[in-house]
Amino acid sequence: MRPAHLTAEPPVVLVAHGSRDPRAAAATRALARAVAAARPGVPVLPSWLDHTDPGPAAVLRDLAAAGHPGAVLVPLLLTAAYHRKVDVPAAVAAARQGGAAIEVRVTDVLGPADGMVDTRLLAGLRRRLAEAEPGGFDAVVLAAAGTRDFRARGSVGRVAAALGAELGVPCRVSYASAAP
Structure with a gap:
């Protein structure tokens, strides 16, 4: 039996690049609210690779501590370059090194990951x-x-x-x- 606070679908963790400009973080938070409104009952949490907290590793550790067995991590990036290839996997590894027992599925980037423009x-x-x-x-x-x-x-x-x-x-x- 699943505890009442856990959802049937895994939580979604949005991962933005981050910026010194506070409007960027506000936009990411607004996006998280919009995605949550479109997916009632599914926790949608923002995170950032740089300049803004929390980072994705901290969010994943918090989800694991709350008993979530898995999460979907969505890189809010247009290309599968350095941040997607290095920083995102490093954040997942850092969460696990911190003791988080959580399965993480990382989606494709927003841009043309398969050569086709969405x-x-x-x-x-x-x-x-x-x-x-x-x-x-x-x-x-x-x-x-x-x-x-x-x-x-x-x-x-x-x-x-x-x-x-x-x-x-x-x-x-x-x-x-x-x-x-």
């Missing part, structure tokens, strides 16, 4: 563009944090190409760091 990602980008410039635009720059991982840069390029094709305007990629 139409929901494109719809979200179109919504944001419409909010920023309701009257339209004649070109788009898709700004990304940056990565040295050429496959991750390729996935950002696929998103830019798909977005440009949908909008009928040129769409170019620009990186803040770690990539030309």
Whole structure:
């Protein structure tokens, strides 16, 4: 018999990159509330890899301490670059090293993990563009944090190409760091 405080479905742990800008954490918390509203009865908890607490390892340890046998960890990342390949697995390992007996299933990133650009990602980008410039635009720059991982840069390029094709305007990629 499962204790009453445990749900039939495993809790969802959202993992954002993190930012010094407090609006980023507020946006992640709002997303967690929206996902929780869409999945009544399933705990949805935010976490961050950097700049904001709690980190995913702490959230996983807390879930294990509360008796949850498993969790689904969702990286809120657009590419399967360093953070997905190194930081996320390290957080899961850190939780287990801290004594957390919890099974963790890590999902794909939000971007094109299998080479295909998800139409929901494109719809979200179109919504944001419409909010920023309701009257339209004649070109788009898709700004990304940056990565040295050429496959991750390729996935950002696929998103830019798909977005440009949908909008009928040129769409170019620009990186803040770690990539030309």
